[in-house]
Amino acid sequence: MNPPSPSSENDALIEVHEHLDSSEVAAVTELVNSATTSDGVSPLSEHVWLHLRHGGDDHDHHFLVRTAQGEVVGYAHLDTTDAVAGSSAELVISPESRRRGLGRLLVEHLIAATPDGRLRLWSHSEGDAASALAASMGFDTLRVLWQMRRSLRAPLPHATFPAGVTVAPFRPGVDDDALLALNARAFASLPDQGSWTREDLATRMAEPWFDPQGFLMAWSGSTLVGFHWTKVHGEDHHRHQPIGEVYVLGVDPSMHGHGLGQALTVAGLRYLRERGLDQVMLYVDHTNEAAISLYSHLGFVRWDTDVLYRRST
Numbered sequence: 001m002n003p004p005s006p007s008s009e010n011d012a013l014i015e016v017h018e019h020l021d022s023s024e025v026a027a028v029t030e031l032v033n034s035a036t037t038s039d040g041v042s043p044l045s046e047h048v049w050l051h052l053r054h055g056g057d058d059h060d061h062h063f064l065v066r067t068a069q070g071e072v073v074g075y076a077h078l079d080t081t082d083a084v085a086g087s088s089a090e091l092v093i094s095p096e097s098r099r100r101g102l103g104r105l106l107v108e109h110l111i112a113a114t115p116d117g118r119l120r121l122w123s124h125s126e127g128d129a130a131s132a133l134a135a136s137m138g139f140d141t142l143r144v145l146w147q148m149r150r151s152l153r154a155p156l157p158h159a160t161f162p163a164g165v166t167v168a169p170f171r172p173g174v175d176d177d178a179l180l181a182l183n184a185r186a187f188a189s190l191p192d193q194g195s196w197t198r199e200d201l202a203t204r205m206a207e208p209w210f211d212p213q214g215f216l217m218a219w220s221g222s223t224l225v226g227f228h229w230t231k232v233h234g235e236d237h238h239r240h241q242p243i244g245e246v247y248v249l250g251v252d253p254s255m256h257g258h259g260l261g262q263a264l265t266v267a268g269l270r271y272l273r274e275r276g277l278d279q280v281m282l283y284v285d286h287t288n289e290a291a292i293s294l295y296s297h298l299g300f301v302r303w304d305t306d307v308l309y310r311r312s313t
Contacts (some may be wrong), residue, residue: 012073012102014109017062020052024064027072028052035092041125043092045306047233048077050241063109065093065102073097076106078113084200085192086118086310103133117313124306131307139309142192145283146292148300152244152273152280157298159267161218162258165225167267170215176201178224179217186250193248209233214271218264226251228264230272244272246282249291261294269298 020028032049036042042049051060052075059081065074076091089110093102111119121139123130134141161167170179180196187194204210209231218226231247246268251261272280282300284291 011068012105013066013068014105015064015066016109016113017064018060020062024062024072025052028062028064028075031072031075031094032092035095038095039125041304043124044077044090045122045124045304048090051077061113063091063106063113065106067097074102074106076110078110080113080115084203086116086120087114088120088122090122090124098129103129104137107133107137111311117311119311121309121311122306123309124304130309134309137311139311142308142310144286145306145308146286146302147281147283147304147306148292148295149279149281149303150269150299150301152269152277154299156269156273157266159263159270160259161263162220162255162260165218165220165260165263167216167218167264170212170217170227170229172205172212175217175224179227182224182227182252183248183250185252214268214275216264216267216271218260220255224252225255226260226264228268230268232272232275232277242277244269244275244277244280246280246295262298265294265298 017024029052032042032044032052044052052062059079061078061080063074063076063078064072066072073094074092074097076089078087078089080087082088087110089107091103091106091110093106107119107121110121111117119139120142121134123134131141176198180198180201183196184194211230211232214230214232216228216230217224218228227248227250228246229248231245233243233245246265249261249265249268251264269280281303282295283306284295286292286305
């Protein structure tokens, strides 16, 4: 734990922990429950919430805001492991302690703890307070995402691919260039995704969750026309029930309207179910009507709304 850092304005103390003990978890849980009751929405994603309940793992940074009397009135979770997109954080302030500058104080400490000053800040609602704080501290709205989910226990349709299309797992070191070229075509309107480089790909492939068998590549002859990269949260160092994710689904523009996106999605869901998973999630931009229509047709329902703010250096 780092030594507490005081704020002369409100006498708050900031503590930074890699792990939380049972009393700290209980205090933050009470804080989160209070905020959820007050706001009508949980301030933390399920992913962070599960980490919190289990005390965190070796990649977590937990920030506690305490009053001079030792009461926990604020909490933040910081993840600095994404070298490509930058650090990301989620936070909550007690309803009774808001409008005292504690949110700003906490964000300042989060920025200072990042490796390079870049920070992505998640808000699990589109509230005015979060938006105003982000704007005042130099954050821009990066994305508004719907989180959608479905049960993998529910029936799945067959994966019916267009004529001449075959599917095989990704081959690291062999399919890299074809993947990056297709990724650029498929996400030309989304620079953060479409501008991936070999380094970006290598960084993700080095992650412990990377599984080439769950990275499905659709070929028409020798031409890559689509891919579905699945991901599993909660294995390896994580301490909670794993959940599958439709991580990236890309289809060549020339194949739009041929059912390839649906076939690839179903094939990936079937793979995740074969691994024994019960649930699958995905994130989709709220303006992407075509994707929302596809996922809704496959049984996904809107689970939550996340707003991502970004601060660049």
